[in-house]
Amino acid sequence: MARAATAAPPASHATAKNGSGKEADLDIKKLDAKKYLRFYEQMVHIREFEELCDHAFRQGTHGIGGYLHLYSGEEAIAVGIIGAMDVENGDAFIGHYRDHAYALAAGSEPGEVMAEICGKATGCSKGKGGSMHICDAKLGFYGGYGIVGGNVPIALGLAWAIKYRGENRVCACFFGDGSMNQGGFHETLNMAQLYKVPALFVLENNGYAMGTSIERSHANPNLASRVESYAMEYHVINGQNIFEVHEQVAAIVESMRTNPRPVFLEMKTYRYHGHGAADTQVTQSTYRSREEVEDWKTHRDPIRLAEQALMEAEILTEEERERIHTEAVEAAKAALKFSDDSPDPSPDELLTDVYV
Amino acid sequence: MARAATAAPPASHATAKNGSGKEADLDIKKLDAKKYLRFYEQMVHIREFEELCDHAFRQGTHGIGGYLHLYSGEEAIAVGIIGAMDVENGDAFIGHYRDHAYALAAGSEPGEVMAEICGKATGCSKGKGGSMHICDAKLGFYGGYGIVGGNVPIALGLAWAIKYRGENRVCACFFGDGSMNQGGFHETLNMAQLYKVPALFVLENNGYAMGTSIERSHANPNLASRVESYAMEYHVINGQNIFEVHEQVAAIVESMRTNPRPVFLEMKTYRYHGHGAADTQVTQSTYRSREEVEDWKTHRDPIRLAEQALMEAEILTEEERERIHTEAVEAAKAALKFSDDSPDPSPDELLTDVYV
Amino acid sequence: MAKHRYADALALALGEEMDKDDSVFIIGEEVGQYLGTLQVTKGFLAKYGPNRVVDTPISEVGIIGLGIGSAMAGLRPVCEMMRLDFSLPAYDQIVQHAAKIRYMFGGQFKVPMVIRGPSGVGRQLSAQHSQALEVLFAHIPGLKVVVPATPADAYGLTKAAIRDDNPVVIIEALRMYFEKPEALEAIQPGLSEIPEGDDWIANIGEAKVLREGKDVTLIGYSTMTISCLRAANLLAQEGISAEVIDLRSLLPLDMATPLASIKKTHRAVVVQEQWGMYGIAAEISAQIAERGFYDLDAPVQRVTGAFVPMPYSKALESLAYPHEEDIVVAAKRTLGGK
Amino acid sequence: MAKHRYADALALALGEEMDKDDSVFIIGEEVGQYLGTLQVTKGFLAKYGPNRVVDTPISEVGIIGLGIGSAMAGLRPVCEMMRLDFSLPAYDQIVQHAAKIRYMFGGQFKVPMVIRGPSGVGRQLSAQHSQALEVLFAHIPGLKVVVPATPADAYGLTKAAIRDDNPVVIIEALRMYFEKPEALEAIQPGLSEIPEGDDWIANIGEAKVLREGKDVTLIGYSTMTISCLRAANLLAQEGISAEVIDLRSLLPLDMATPLASIKKTHRAVVVQEQWGMYGIAAEISAQIAERGFYDLDAPVQRVTGAFVPMPYSKALESLAYPHEEDIVVAAKRTLGGK
Ligand SMILES: Cc1ncc(C[n+]2csc(CCOP(=O)(O)OP(=O)(O)O)c2C)c(N)n1
Ligand SMILES: Cc1ncc(C[n+]2csc(CCOP(=O)(O)OP(=O)(O)O)c2C)c(N)n1
Numbered sequence A, B: 001m002a003r004a005a006t007a008a009p010p011a012s013h014a015t016a017k018n019g020s021g022k023e024a025d026l027d028i029k030k031l032d033a034k035k036y037l038r039f040y041e042q043m044v045h046i047r048e049f050e051e052l053c054d055h056a057f058r059q060g061t062h063g064i065g066g067y068l069h070l071y072s073g074e075e076a077i078a079v080g081i082i083g084a085m086d087v088e089n090g091d092a093f094i095g096h097y098r099d100h101a102y103a104l105a106a107g108s109e110p111g112e113v114m115a116e117i118c119g120k121a122t123g124c125s126k127g128k129g130g131s132m133h134i135c136d137a138k139l140g141f142y143g144g145y146g147i148v149g150g151n152v153p154i155a156l157g158l159a160w161a162i163k164y165r166g167e168n169r170v171c172a173c174f175f176g177d178g179s180m181n182q183g184g185f186h187e188t189l190n191m192a193q194l195y196k197v198p199a200l201f202v203l204e205n206n207g208y209a210m211g212t213s214i215e216r217s218h219a220n221p222n223l224a225s226r227v228e229s230y231a232m233e234y235h236v237i238n239g240q241n242i243f244e245v246h247e248q249v250a251a252i253v254e255s256m257r258t259n260p261r262p263v264f265l266e267m268k269t270y271r272y273h274g275h276g277a278a279d280t281q282v283t284q285s286t287y288r289s290r291e292e293v294e295d296w297k298t299h300r301d302p303i304r305l306a307e308q309a310l311m312e313a314e315i316l317t318e319e320e321r322e323r324i325h326t327e328a329v330e331a332a333k334a335a336l337k338f339s340d341d342s343p344d345p346s347p348d349e350l351l352t353d354v355y356v
Numbered sequence C, D: 001m002a003k004h005r006y007a008d009a010l011a012l013a014l015g016e017e018m019d020k021d022d023s024v025f026i027i028g029e030e031v032g033q034y035l036g037t038l039q040v041t042k043g044f045l046a047k048y049g050p051n052r053v054v055d056t057p058i059s060e061v062g063i064i065g066l067g068i069g070s071a072m073a074g075l076r077p078v079c080e081m082m083r084l085d086f087s088l089p090a091y092d093q094i095v096q097h098a099a100k101i102r103y104m105f106g107g108q109f110k111v112p113m114v115i116r117g118p119s120g121v122g123r124q125l126s127a128q129h130s131q132a133l134e135v136l137f138a139h140i141p142g143l144k145v146v147v148p149a150t151p152a153d154a155y156g157l158t159k160a161a162i163r164d165d166n167p168v169v170i171i172e173a174l175r176m177y178f179e180k181p182e183a184l185e186a187i188q189p190g191l192s193e194i195p196e197g198d199d200w201i202a203n204i205g206e207a208k209v210l211r212e213g214k215d216v217t218l219i220g221y222s223t224m225t226i227s228c229l230r231a232a233n234l235l236a237q238e239g240i241s242a243e244v245i246d247l248r249s250l251l252p253l254d255m256a257t258p259l260a261s262i263k264k265t266h267r268a269v270v271v272q273e274q275w276g277m278y279g280i281a282a283e284i285s286a287q288i289a290e291r292g293f294y295d296l297d298a299p300v301q302r303v304t305g306a307f308v309p310m311p312y313s314k315a316l317e318s319l320a321y322p323h324e325e326d327i328v329v330a331a332k333r334t335l336g337g338k
């Protein structure tokens, strides 16, 4: 019987405690095969998209400037969680600057996302936002934000609006472990719990905020205690396993619809690239070893883990696998081509959109 | 045998859990009688000072304007804690706007404090600060601050300086329960614990922030959990009992000298007056009953409790008691007279002290 | 027409907009059960319930964040700051988020929120509670900033702000809150009247000539508009005819009205309650000199507060902000006086 | 004299002051183990240890608060903001506390701290990371604000700021950080030189004539000083002689230097990198017109950035801030050109 593949965390990443302890022992065969195939495909597409961004940035000829924060390694979180939401019917989500995947997971046009990253007129934010400020209003994506912790209080408001109107919707808010050290995070958690708004707080705990590990920045590395101090429901989930992520979160989201309340998820994960494009191999060496990165890539890659499980369960064939990878590469290239073929924003655009 | 008098909290103040449970069962006779007589005297002086401020404010002829926040009911905290510090030799403390008592407890000239409250040239802050901004550099009092939570990050810096220089000093920071909902409070606690600075965080939990009870503003009224989420040492102390306050805090302060670390004290207490002078009987009635106030005044008044215990222990005589009260009234009047006799700040003072 | 106090005009405007539009709600410290720190929202909780009159912890970041998010989701939050000074802990939410969201997402969202609260000097509240922080908002593209001086504008601009689809900061004049209508009427008849009928609201971005004159133009906003009117009364006693302009909105800023006036008077005094350095009056003065260069017969005079944190003592405090006498002196200076 | 890049000049100044005075320490995000986000503090942790080179969580309120308190206690903290934009979450600590403590306690304390970090536009960092926030600090009495344009001033003003007994904000020009000395020297010889010998530091509050001229005065600061110099080179090719003034400090502000220059040239252009509305240039323009009214032969021209949040796309971004060509146009306008 195929089981959700999980591997022991590399010892070097102290925070990767491999989930909540109540490791899911999922029978993949009993799950919705089509859905997970789609999730798998989405993860592969996101990975290829991100890797092409990295490449395009280094080429320097596509219009990508400034900061570029890539999601590779964390795909199961965006895909599994946004996949548990009904973004076409009023569920909302909001993220931080590592945000391409949120849009892609919700179904945004890859071309429009890439064009935004490249600053083109056809970008989802008309080229005004760039990589850090992707959004998609029609899919409930309220955008990526560049100020650490800045999106968290806004999520409170999105969730408040749901409660205000008495809808059975939820709002997910994605942020990093670094956000937890911003004061506004705390004000938000307290108020969210006080008002019982349907906010799903999603901590992407990848062990580091830029070059600073959790241990060097959180007096109490047991992050659960901070959340529990607001009497908020807390779950630790292995963010590398799409089956665990999705099954657990889908159940939580459904329960939030009937029992509106804030819920906090700590997703254990890892980022493969440097913090941003400026965080090179050299600067990364000040805070993490190549071995640590390789360990994660080898033993806990969300795509590999999914692939393995789906193939063992005979849901995915080798042929399909190849097709998906090939298509993903092509899709990313097509997105870049769409962007390359797109015009720069017209000069008039400088002055529009400041006010309604 | 005389015991430290403690009474059950009135049921109406849900948070007044009467200390940590490990109720001190102190044998008053074994304590330093002279010291406690002095503390008792200080509390009485502070009470009379505050009551005269209230009176003078209502008279409207002494120069008191703006906000006026009185400490009546909470005296044992300032007296017992500052009394455990060596303010003449480098221990530091900092407070919020309810700050007259901090200065008086440390030994500041009552006349200078009153003159500040009345905006006179002889005031400790030259009349520039007023009631909310009392200070006394020579006694390590780094001032009272008007922005809720604003003094807390500064305390981190004062304590940091002690650690930086390797001194065996401590810094106490007084603030209210409302402060805990300011983001900066959290950033501070985390950093204080991360750097192990000798900061004594003193929460004056009087159950209300202005007209808002703890229950209506803290998602988790168990405040300990917020502090413990930073792995910080936490003590709950009955703030109405000077013996308990002082004995416990003195021991903690001494331990901080040899084992520098931040410590958090939750002092259970109550304020008798409105939040500030604008919080009248009418506005107070929106959030607390007269009975609740009377209950505290009758059963848990720090001065009465001390008086009772000291008299039972035959440390204080009725005669002494009367003398102290009379002198306190006189001292407060003298302070007001000093202020009344003092000139307004000279117009030149408008432009001084902006820069060094 | 009915005469109102400034605070009552605010209450009236808020109530009317809440009656009219279910998506309007008010959130802030002590707005509900306590009946409002200054009683502007007295009776609101009972009338509209806790979903629309929301008491909060002392968490300004949370309050503003909740406002932004709910506005993006289509509600019309009114975030009350107990004093506008307390918006500073949430300044990042206002400047980096509320003001920028529309632009940085290419127009996909709007943020129809109001941030309002009493502001200004003169109540012996000392350094941390006596500030006129207009520049901190008016310098930021994406925000609108209105500065009602009169009960009429307290009403009309509040209503306009709530209906505006952009984030609007209402800088309310604490010193005007409880001024009696009679006192205002004595300065100039009509000041305390709210135009009646047909759902009147003010137009954000329109300055107004409050008093006509021909010798010199006095330009103010908020409390300083009232001081300008008082100064005009004093000047009139000396035979000097002053035109008084109330800016009413700082962003957008209507410069056409002052420039037209200066074409006539050739002289201008710009008055601001607090810090002159890089203050509101600097922009007004600069624009007058740049755009009205050939109209001006004398240098523009700025009358501003002392460049110091506000002192507490009444004796010092009253030296720290402009009074009508200072405006009179400045006006005479433009006319060749000393 | 040795030639330096701007970032190296900052590092040199910081290191020298830390060597000289044990009470100086640096605190901020990634300043230690990571060797500095932009490597300004590279090698510092190894040399000075973790007590003096302090890595922090992402907690700007905590960082600034720690700075204030430790400064009150006699240390000399240098608080690095990874970008100056990130000071906004801590804005209340800066404006309500650092700036006011001395005054509101009647002079009993001083707050000798430095807040510094890279700032400004032009690196495709979009709305939240591309701001020139000078006004937000320079409007606040109690702060000092310096704006080094050149490596020399990056060095001299940093040292002066650290030794100053007041809170000083150093607004560093990110676009200048890694400019090659040769590139600067090509604009004007000497720009990348740090005066040597006898412990030179800059005087806070002194503007400087960087280039003499007689037809028009170009006034800039930070990156815009460099743009003014470039513009002066272009103007020279057309036979127009421009004087260039670098303000160097915005608070205190030296207006004597520009006013003296305008007495000679009778024409002024004031240049600012970003938002003109209620911007730095407004104060300069207003003061010139007010105090130099009878010297001016033409209205002061302000050249400022677009009043919009910074767009990301290079195509739009470069339209959003002034370039030397814009300054040339403005200069010609003062000379009667179109
Ligand atoms: C208020 C603020 N301070 C600092 C920064 C600079 N910064 C951007 S991302 C980042 C690290 C955040 O790490 P984390 O929250 O863990 O998210 P991750 O990048 O790991 O996904 C920092 C320090 C910022 N953008 N905003
Ligand atoms: C940031 C900020 N928000 C709001 C206020 C207004 N305010 C002053 S004191 C206060 C209540 C504080 O209560 P608490 O901290 O419990 O102290 P207490 O007055 O009970 O001693 C409020 C809301 C303020 N001064 N600063």
Ligand SMILES: [Mg+2]
Pocket (backbone or CB within 6 Å): A176, A177, A178, A204, A205, A206, A207, A208, A209, A210
């Ligand atoms: Mg992280």
Ligand SMILES: [Mg+2]
Pocket (backbone or CB within 6 Å): B176, B177, B178, B204, B205, B206, B207, B208, B209, B210
């Ligand atoms: Mg309280």
